[in-house]
Amino acid sequence: AQSVTQLDSHVSVSEGTPVLLRCNYSSSYSPSLFWYVQHPNKGLQLLLKYTSAATLVKGINGFEAEFKKSETSFHLTKPSAHMSDAAEYFCVVNPVNTGGFKTIFGAGTRLFVKA
């Protein structure tokens, strides 16, 4: 079975400091992993995706994530937080080789950015 766990429900950082949002996954196959961001009362926007081409994936707005197979992790980072980064972030795994399409969302991590 495939699953995804976001290790922190809330993360608070000061503007200008690094951001780390943690995600662990479980998958029997080479996983398909994504990070999405949701601003209040808005839809979800894709930040980045892992497609097995490279373990370090760069996304929009300065975010990046590193796929670590040995740790089954796909943590999201950003060197310097901006106030506009305050939002909910979802780590997502798409099932591979299961014949279905039950996209699995993590429970989300709410990022707070203090001035």
Place this chain on the structure above:
Amino acid sequence: NAGVMQNPRHLVRRRGQEARLRCSPMKGHSHVYWYRQLPEEGLKFMVYLQKENIIDESGMPKERFSAEFPKEGPSILRIQQVVRGDSAAYFCASSPTSDPYTEAFFGQGTRLTVV
């Protein structure tokens, strides 16, 4: 190219009424997915449709809920005899293929409130 369009954005229904949520996928996308997001939770997969076909409805309640994606027109998620517990945000996403390594594009959601 317009994004995924959902309407209405907000819907209020009394208990026992019917709710109809519409989703127009991005141009060229024939794969549509519906998700439900309860307050403070991640998105939960409900149903995956292609034109005129339901591919996977394993996440949809067996009673009162139905979905369709006709040859012409938007995809419709229909909830009959709504109850308070149906209050949630319902998101639609579309993609051009069923390839699990291809991201889905999300609409802004319909927020259903049952009073």
